[in-house]
Amino acid sequence: MNHGFLQQSLADxxxxxxxxxxxxxxxxxxxxxxxxxxxxxxxxxxxxALLLAVVMLSLATLYAMQGAPFLxxxxxxxxxxxxxxxxxFVLMLIGISSADSITETxxxxxxxxxxxxxxxxxxxxxxxxxxxxxxPVHQTDALNGSGNLTGIAQLIFTTYVFPFExxxxxxxxxxxxxxxxxxxERTAPRPTQRDLAARRLASGHVAPEPPPxxxxxxxxxxxxxxxxxxxxxPESVSKAISQRVVEEKPxxxxxxxxxx
Amino acid sequence: MxxxxxxxxxxxxxxxxxxxxxxxxxxxxxxxxxxLMLNACNLAFVAFSSMHGNLNGQVIAFFVMVVAAAEVxxxxxxxxxxxxARRSASVDDANLLKY
Numbered sequence: 003m004n005h006g007f008l009q010q011s012l013a014d015x016x017x018x019x020x021x022x023x024x025x026x027x028x029x030x031x032x033x034x035x036x037x038x039x040x041x042x043x044x045x046x047x048x049x050x051a052l053l054l055a056v057v058m059l060s061l062a063t064l065y066a067m068q069g070a071p072f073l074x075x076x077x078x079x080x081x082x083x084x085x086x087x088x089x090x091f092v093l094m095l096i097g098i099s100s101a102d103s104i105t106e107t108x109x110x111x112x113x114x115x116x117x118x119x120x121x122x123x124x125x126x127x128x129x130x131x132x133x134x135x136x137x138p139v140h141q142t143d144a145l146n147g148s149g150n151l152t153g154i155a156q157l158i159f160t161t162y163v164f165p166f167e168x169x170x171x172x173x174x175x176x177x178x179x180x181x182x183x184x185x186x187e188r189t190a191p192r193p194t195q196r197d198l199a200a201r202r203l204a205s206g207h208v209a210p211e212p213p214p215x216x217x218x219x220x221x222x223x224x225x226x227x228x229x230x231x232x233x234x235x236p237e238s239v240s241k242a243i244s245q246r247v248v249e250e251k252p253x254x255x256x257x258x259x260x261x262x
Numbered sequence: 263m264x265x266x267x268x269x270x271x272x273x274x275x276x277x278x279x280x281x282x283x284x285x286x287x288x289x290x291x292x293x294x295x296x297x298l299m300l301n302a303c304n305l306a307f308v309a310f311s312s313m314h315g316n317l318n319g320q321v322i323a324f325f326v327m328v329v330a331a332a333e334v335x336x337x338x339x340x341x342x343x344x345x346x347a348r349r350s351a352s353v354d355d356a357n358l359l360k361y
Contacts, residue, residue, distance in 0.1 A: 027267065031267070034275065035274050035278070038275050041278070041294065041298065042281055042286065042295065047291055047294075050291050051294060054294050054297065054298065057275070057298060057301065058301060061301055061305055064305060065305075065308050068268065068309060068312040069312055070308050070311070070312070070323075073304075073320055073323055073327075076324065076327060077304075080331060081327065085297065085330070085331060088335070089294065089334070092290065092341065095342065095345075096345050096351050107287070111285060115281050115284040115285050119277045119278075119280060119284075122280065123273060123274070126276075126277075130269050130270070150317075150320075154317055154320055154321055154324065157317055162325075169325060169328050172328070172332050173328065173331075173332055175332075176331075176335045176336050177335070179336045180336055183336070183342070183343050
């Protein structure tokens with residue numbers, strides 16, 4: 003591989019020509035703006051997370067276009083990989099169906115939020131438009147003279163070494179905080195096997211719960227079992243399943259259908 | 263595509279994230295909108311970095327990413343604690359400190 007070519011492509015971020023860069027930029031501009039708009043429009047948190055992934059990947063591409071390959075990869079690995087997965091894990095724990103309510107609790111909140119947003123945008127745009135930024139320096143040599151990674155490492159371990167050390171303290175504190183917050187103190191002693199047996203005898207159901215599914219007709223887990231006397235046992239269907247089925251297809255587990 | 267267009271995109275994303283924080287009720291979505299705002303700031307840092315031809319902006323963006331990761335960890339742990347106690351992730355339900 004030609005070393006000079008590699009250096010050039012590293013310095014420019016990509017080795018695409020100007021028109022390609024322009025096209026990619028505007029596509030990413032529109033894509034990320036609309037994905038971000040979708041984030042505040044969609045009701046379900048999972049869709050919101052997926053749209054956030056789109057925005058983050060677009061931003062990673064933009065970083066690569068601006069001669070920041072290290073940040074582009076960190077964006078993909080840390081943000082899209084780790085942080086977004088953490089969001090999705092918590093969504094699974096809290097309940098995938100936790101849709102946001104769309105009723106306004108404060109009257110006119112959305113209108114005012116939109117007005118404030120437009121005002122803020124105009125303010126920022128005017129500020130940027132009036133700022134004296136000077137002619138743009140072409141970053142080719144100054145930015146990535148001896149490689150992007152080497153340059154960043156040099157800055158982190160010389161100029162920014164104290165903030166870097168403080169960052170480690172911050173990370174340790176955050177990990178401790180998460181552990182403390184996730185910890186749950188056991189208030190009652192753990193029930194022994196004898197306690198569990200006594201509880202089961204007292205409940206009157208000594209035999210295990212009937213498993214779901216009417217095997218002659220269906221063996222799906224969302225079908226409640228039929229008891230020996232022919233009556234339906236709704237408690238044989240797991241609560242998580244019945245909740246989900248009722249939410250999506252309410253007619254699926256009606257007792258009448260099972261009895262037929 | 264002027265270099266300033268990156269800043270415009272950053273402002274657009276930041277404003278959208280701010281609106282999301284203001285209007286949404288689900289705490290997880292609010293967190294995601296905060297992440298969007300942090301990402302917009304990162305984009306501005308990287309754009310200014312390439313405009314001025316030095317790497318300081320990229321280093322600051324790197325630090326922002328670290329702080330955002332710490333913020334997400336603690337924030338989601340708080341959210342889980344609240345959800346365990348109140349069975350809801352809506353910010354309207356977490357109002358005990360209000361009275």
